[in-house]
Amino acid sequence: MARVYNFSAGPAMLPQAVIEKAQAEMLDWHGTGMSIMEVSHRGADYMSVASKAEADLRALMAIPDNYKVLFLQGGASLQFAMTPLNLAQAGDTVDYFNTGVWSEKAIKEASKFCHVNVVATNTSAVPDRSEWKLSSNAKYVHYTPNETIGGLEFQDIPDVGDKVLVADMSSTILSRPIDVSKFGLIYAGAQKNIGPAGLTIVIIRDDLMGKARSGTPTMLDYKVAADNDSMYNTPATYAWYMAGLVFEWLKETGGLSAMAAVNQRKADKLYAAIDGSNGFYANPVKLSDRSWMNVPFTLKDSALDAEFLKASKAAGLTSLKGHKIVGGMRASIYNAMPEAGVDALIAFMADFARKHG
Amino acid sequence: MARVYNFSAGPAMLPQAVIEKAQAEMLDWHGTGMSIMEVSHRGADYMSVASKAEADLRALMAIPDNYKVLFLQGGASLQFAMTPLNLAQAGDTVDYFNTGVWSEKAIKEASKFCHVNVVATNTSAVPDRSEWKLSSNAKYVHYTPNETIGGLEFQDIPDVGDKVLVADMSSTILSRPIDVSKFGLIYAGAQKNIGPAGLTIVIIRDDLMGKARSGTPTMLDYKVAADNDSMYNTPATYAWYMAGLVFEWLKETGGLSAMAAVNQRKADKLYAAIDGSNGFYANPVKLSDRSWMNVPFTLKDSALDAEFLKASKAAGLTSLKGHKIVGGMRASIYNAMPEAGVDALIAFMADFARKHG
Known part of the structure; x- marks a missing residue:
């Protein structure tokens, strides 16, 4: 059968050129006699794949040097917990916009770990600035720039003053240029605009790491991931490689x-x-x-x-x-x-x- | 170049037949016009892949009906935290064998959440029964059947009486038949004997779920994963598919x-x-x-x-x-x-x- 036009919300269609390249080098990556899926993440071959993917993503998004780029697992749903565990202590207040199903999921999970203040709720329009109820003491402000289910998207980055802005960019990352410096933390499941499911990209400002609350599992501490170049343990190597092919394709196009x-x-x-x-x-x-x-x-x-x-x-x-x-x-x-x-x-x-x- | 013999500890060599099949159906899975990497995990196509993989693993390992099989992310290192978070409360005592580097990592992580009693320590021989110091009140007993770095392997399942036995089987799962009914919880990173990195298999006895301690992130609760057939959020679909191909190959061989x-x-x-x-x-x-x-x-x-x-x-x-x-x-x-x-x-x-x- 000919390739179809696949409108899935995720896992989603990948660029034809990317799938073809992955297929061509599946059995023998760059003359090594191995699939890139079979090689050690600590070896020189894989390290070159990993670091090129990061460099290409940094170039595409113009990510400033004081941000770390992490290649993690667990999807946005795990980030819903990692965000409050890393950026706030129990009892702290955090601000969340509620613009749909994914906002609600993020709010529900954060509520296990902090006091959540909902800034504004609207699922059919971006809440007007006049309706926002920002907390004076929020550790961060979280929003969902694009609601995958409701189809609502912030066309501009909300101005939250000097507060740390956190965004679940799962379904909008790489769709357009954004000013990363406006954010403290960006995260995105890969399975929409980045690559296969099973990879999560995190972009985090240096100064926000190293403050995870006591009792945070080691694997959920951004600082541990950053200090180990996302290889504290074995990462999702093939998904990372595929993401690298997508980043190359984006640069070429x-x-x-x-x-x-x-x-x-x-x-x-x-x-x-x-x-x-x-x-x-x-x-x-x-x-x-x-x-x-x-x-x-x-x-x-x-x-x-x-x-x-x-x-x-x-x-x-x-x-x-x-x-x-x-x-x-x-x-x-x-x-x-x-x-x-x-x-x-x-x-x-x-x-x-x-x-x- | 011809395919080489790749002795990597993980990610590791995959069966040639599996890689070839994955390559052949990369662009068009079963006449759908899509890669299996691109399809929704909630669609009938992917569900058939997911459930066949589970059924084949159950058949291969003769997993009893009162055990759930979960397809998770995060590797054994995340299981080092999930085990105590799900099976013990703060202050509880848990027993760990120390037979090498991976045992030590499991012990270190568990110590963040419980009181860890080390049953016995030996990195060049399985500790003799006479040396074991089991706790009378341990919530579970954890061991590492095969130490990937030291090369030490338990040839028999340790008899811990009526205690819940937990095993990190990352580098030995599927290498031989085991009696799953002797275990409460088995976990294994996929990147050795199962498939690509980025997938973690968990086999857990029904009655051990639903008791995660308060404050456990939703994504780290076995019960949530089980209740949602490992699809609380998007799983690592391609790694799961590849694991299914490996299970098929094992059955055929x-x-x-x-x-x-x-x-x-x-x-x-x-x-x-x-x-x-x-x-x-x-x-x-x-x-x-x-x-x-x-x-x-x-x-x-x-x-x-x-x-x-x-x-x-x-x-x-x-x-x-x-x-x-x-x-x-x-x-x-x-x-x-x-x-x-x-x-x-x-x-x-x-x-x-x-x-x-």
Whole structure:
């Protein structure tokens, strides 16, 4: 079968060139007679892969020298605990924006370890500055720049003054340039814009490490990971390697500014198709706050959902089923989704609406 | 270059047939037009991979129905914390055998969470029953059946009466049949006998879950993982898939009894070569307690180490350098190492000794 356009929210489509390269060197990496999956993480071969991946990510995101880049495991869900364990003591207050399902999960986990103050709650629009209730003494302010399920995205970095800003960037990292220096801590599960599942990228400002609370498991202490170059124990070596291939691909395709232009164009045309469908399709998010990466939409008649999914799959457009919490459809259009894939989806949607409208 | 015999301690050699199959279906898994790396862990395609891997592992190890099998992340080092967090409360006493570097790491981490009683310490022989100092009130007894660095292996399961037995089986799991019912908890990093790094297998008796101490991060609670079929959040899907291919390969090659026979033969002949070298090579471990999987050995003259490593690599025998803590050489001969690889190593060692003896 030909490769399909896969709109999965994660694990998600990877760039075709990356998968092909991984396949080509699967049995014999760079003439070593071994798969990169089989070599010691402490050997010179693997170390070159690991350090090049980090250097490429630093170049792509223009990460300042006073930030460490960590290649960890456990996904954003483990970061939900690591953040308060490392950046706050029991009883401290921490501030969280609540803009959807992933914000809520982060809040629930942090509440086990600190006093959580919710700054503002809104799942269909970025909360207006006038509604924010920031704490004077918060150890940090956490937000979810892009809500993968709700499809809400902050187009600008919230200004929290001199507070430490923490972001779960799982579904938006690498979609556009960002100013890393505005953040204290950035984390992201890899399985959307970085690589295979099982890898978590953490970008943390030097001065925020070394203060983990007593009783923090060693593996959950950012300082331990940083002091050991993310090799306190064996890292997820193959996922790290794949991430490195994705970073190379991003550099070759023009970096994050070029990617942002394509991403904005892809999102704009898909939202235009939804909004121009005379109500056949709908997206509930405020226009200015819509996600570039995850486009949830409903059909006017949800009885057509099953037919939509069946027909789209037959047309080579897969994994469009929306998250069970919100229902309907969701098109995740990460970096690896070619613009032609979005065009094909738009054409399919128009045709489907014509047939069933 | 032809594939080499790779004696790395982990990440380690994978079965050739497994790597070839992974390569063949990298771009298009079972006619889906997607890599298995790119599909949602919640979709029917991936669920079939995940559940088949678990079923095959259960069959291979004859895991009783009252045990859960979990596919986690973080390696054995994270299990060093998860074990006491889940099986004991602060102040409780737990018993640990100390038979080498990995035992020590487990003890150090557990000491952050409980009172650790060391049952016995010996790094060159399994401690004799008469030397054990078991606590009357220990919540569990932990041991490391195979010490990857020292090359010491328990050939029998220690009898700890009605106490809960916990084992870090990272470097011995699947090397032979074991009686799972003797254990409360078994854990193993995947990167030796299971698959790629970034996956951790946990086998836990039902009644031991649901008692994690207050303040345990959600991602570190076995009950949460079990209740969500190891998909509380996105698991390491590709590593899980690769593990499934390894389990299939093990079944096809005759299961663990067949594997044990080959493993014992491989180890026996390599130790015989070391012991029969007139002192040119040496292994410090008591004969009856030598590891089947990790064979450390020293050269009579350590000034020859560099030449040995250079010449062995040139002969297609790679990653023989010993761990920095013990020096010398180490041949890790896991399931995926063909007997022909061990034969080639033995021939090389004899030739090297002749030239430099």
